[in-house]
Amino acid sequence: MRKITLLAAALAATAFTTPAMAGSPDGRFQVKVLGTAVLPDGGIDKVKSIDSGLATTLTGMGVTDVDARANDNVVPTLAVEYFFTKAVSVETICCFTQHHVGGAAxxxxTRLVDHVLILPATVTAKYHLDTGTPIKPYVGAGPALFFVFDEKPGATAQALGVDKVKMSNSFGAVLQAGVDIALGQSGxxxxxxxxxYFIKPTASFYADGAKVLETKHDLDPWVLSAGLSYRF
Structure with a gap:
């Protein structure tokens, strides 16, 4: 992933700063700088395990329906794309997005997990429709691997005795659709x-080294982007 990030940065720098790389709406490479809204679900798909003491505490609080919700975020995104033909390309993106997970139902x-930093490693194969105009819609699909960093127990979890939380890295899939609009012949x-995305990470909550709760989440975010592109 470090190599992909460095490659993306190098291509972006080349595309936007090197006059010798002539832009063209039919070039092999395309670099995009985007503003991206990350809109996750985060609901609990299932409670995989729960400590009897924690279960008793929650029941005593009147909690019978345990659920969760992750907050939305807006982040900058870099995308790098290579065209094998006019119709077929492959694309990867680079961004970090930060979220917290609060209680629902x-x-x-309540606050369950704070400062969840996610790197959504994504590669999609795309098919572009040639409309005979500068407006070219596309669809795509591919694998995704979400790497999770630096998660911490939220205030409510800490009040229940939780001193550590770990969210798993998760493998899933992504569907994609969009449109590229060329601005003249400049690229x-x-x-x-x-x-x-279709991603189901697992969250594990610990108290004094013992796992007291394990939940599987429907993270499944919508990721909506808009921005500028350069093709060369």
Whole structure:
């Protein structure tokens, strides 16, 4: 992933700062700088295990329906794309997004996990429709691997005795659709993109080294992007 990040940065720098790399709407490479809204679900798919003491505490609080919700975020994104033909390409993206997970249902208003930093490693194969105009819609699909860093127990979890939380890295899939719009023959353009991820990470909560709760989550974010592109 470090190599992919460095490659993306190098290609972006080359595309936007080197006059010798002549832009073209039919070039092999395309670099995109995007603003991206990450809209996750985060609901609990299932409670895989729960410590009897914690279960008793929650029941005593009147909690019978345990659920969760992850907050939305807006982040910058870099995308790098290579065209094998006019119709077929492959694309990867580079970004970090940070979230927290709060309670829902009977736990509404509580904080369960703070500062969840996610690197969504994504590669999609894309098919572009040639409309005979500068407007070219596309669809895509591919694998995704979410790397999770630096998660911490939220205030409510800490109040229940939790001193450590770990969310698993997760492998899943992504569907993609969007449109590229060329601005003349310079290689510059604008792009609109929508991705739907299908990712189910597991969250493990610990108290004094013992696992007291394990939950599986429907993270499944919508990722909506808009920005500028350069093709060369």
């Amino acid at each position: 009977d736990l509404a208003g 510059y353009g604008v792009t609109l993109d929508a991705k739907k």
